[in-house]
Amino acid sequence: MGHFLQCARALLVFGDSLVDSGNNNYLATTARADSPPYGIDYPTRRPTGRFSNGLNIPDIISERIGQSEPPLPYLSPELAGKSLLNGANFASAGIGILNDTGIQFVNVIRMYRQLDYFDEYQHRVSALIGAEQARRLSVTQVSRSWIIKVCSDSS
Numbered sequence: 001m002g003h004f005l006q007c008a009r010a011l012l013v014f015g016d017s018l019v020d021s022g023n024n025n026y027l028a029t030t031a032r033a034d035s036p037p038y039g040i041d042y043p044t045r046r047p048t049g050r051f052s053n054g055l056n057i058p059d060i061i062s063e064r065i066g067q068s069e070p071p072l073p074y075l076s077p078e079l080a081g082k083s084l085l086n087g088a089n090f091a092s093a094g095i096g097i098l099n100d101t102g103i104q105f106v107n108v109i110r111m112y113r114q115l116d117y118f119d120e121y122q123h124r125v126s127a128l129i130g131a132e133q134a135r136r137l138s139v140t141q142v143s144r145s146w147i148i149k150v151c152s153d154s155s
Contacts, residue, residue, distance in 0.1 A: 014115075016093055020073075020091040029106060084121070085129075
């Protein structure tokens with residue numbers, strides 16, 4: 001596992017509130033974690049959109065693989081330029097394995113849409129580093145990346 005931690009390049013996160021790092025802050029939804037008590041134990045002591053009082057699983061994994069910061073929420077305007085190469089978090093609170101799970105929440109990023117965003121993400125990376133380099137990166141990306149998918153469906 002040590003060698004893998006040294007070689008990992010990106011962290012790609014799909015799932016629900018257990019791994020959402022703030023995508024829902026950019027959506028008109030009631031499934032939000034942008035006010036206290038969320039974030040009280042996070043390093044900034046402020047709500048971040050994580051459904052947690054502190055770090056979540058992707059935060060801890062990104063620390064362990066040596067990234068300077070966890071992957072940003074895909075909907076964040078800060079996810080641009082070289083930060084794209086760090087990976088992206090596509091997760092959204094309020095979803096489940098099935099499209100009708102969590103139907104009480106409107107305007108969340110269902111799993112099929114997270115995969116659409118991943119496709120967009122690949123195009124953005126290609127625009128950043130060039131099509132040929134992106135093609136080479138995509139061949140090795142899965143083997144050299146952490147991919148996390150979590151859906152708890154607590155309903």
